[in-house]
Amino acid sequence: MGTALLKSWLDAGVSPSRVSIRTNTPESAAALAAAYDVYASPQATYTGQDIVIFGVKPQILPEVLPQWKGETRPLYISLAAGFPLAKLHAAIGESAHITRAMPNTPSMVGKGMTSLVGHQAEVITALFEAAGKILWLKDESYMDAAAAIAGSGPAYLFHFAEALIANAVALGFSEEDAKLLVSQTLAGSTALAEQNDWQVASLRQNVTSKAGVTEAALKVLMPELTGLLEKALKANIARSETLKNGG
């Protein structure tokens, strides 16, 4: 996720010389330095940067936070899912400026969706707007749901595409042709929805003639999908709860 944001920020004009990345392994540091011309090292330490971003898994965060205890100068941004502001403040300092951000991987191409909560600053809004669109949440209690919908959302949509491609192959198309049929359908549908202010119900109805073939398929799909998504989102949010409790 950190790499996706880095890419969009560099594309938006942030100078690589302003970026310092602490990695876990020398190999990933070397790969980042080679790919983006930034400073990256497992030994990277704080050298007065304005913004410190935690891009590690929530399970790793408790190992990383103690070195920041009492350091209240930077603006902190945590990307960690299910890791509350209260725990971040307890580890760093009650007066520290901390924001939780829940971006998604389309940030890599400037089409990200980031939910934000905590300390609000123009520079944070600007950073995440450089990577796509943002939503400041009115309350942290919405963060897990926002994460379940938009943070994880690309994975659901990619899986939908995978399933459609697999079914196209099962119907006799080559992998390449199946991918073309599905990818252009998804890209075209998204563009059409965008042009129509996401009036998706009416766009669906436009494709669905009475007693036609699409209707036959939707009769199978529609009763299942909403309930299935509800279950999937609940599982996502429940996992966030477990992570919050240290598991």
Ligand SMILES: NC(=O)c1ccc[n+]([C@@H]2O[C@H](COP(=O)([O-])OP(=O)(O)OC[C@H]3O[C@@H](n4cnc5c(N)ncnc54)[C@H](OP(=O)(O)O)[C@@H]3O)[C@@H](O)[C@H]2O)c1
């Ligand atoms: N994936 C998503 O779509 C998504 C969306 C929203 C938010 N998030 C959040 O973003 C965070 C990162 O997720 P991810 O999927 O990008 O994870 P990831 O691919 O595993 O990346 C984690 C990064 O953390 C580094 N790291 C691991 N241990 C470290 C340590 N002790 N010190 C310094 N760096 C360390 C790793 O460096 P090495 O490469 O050197 O091991 C790696 O670059 C998570 O908190 C997740 O909740 C992810």
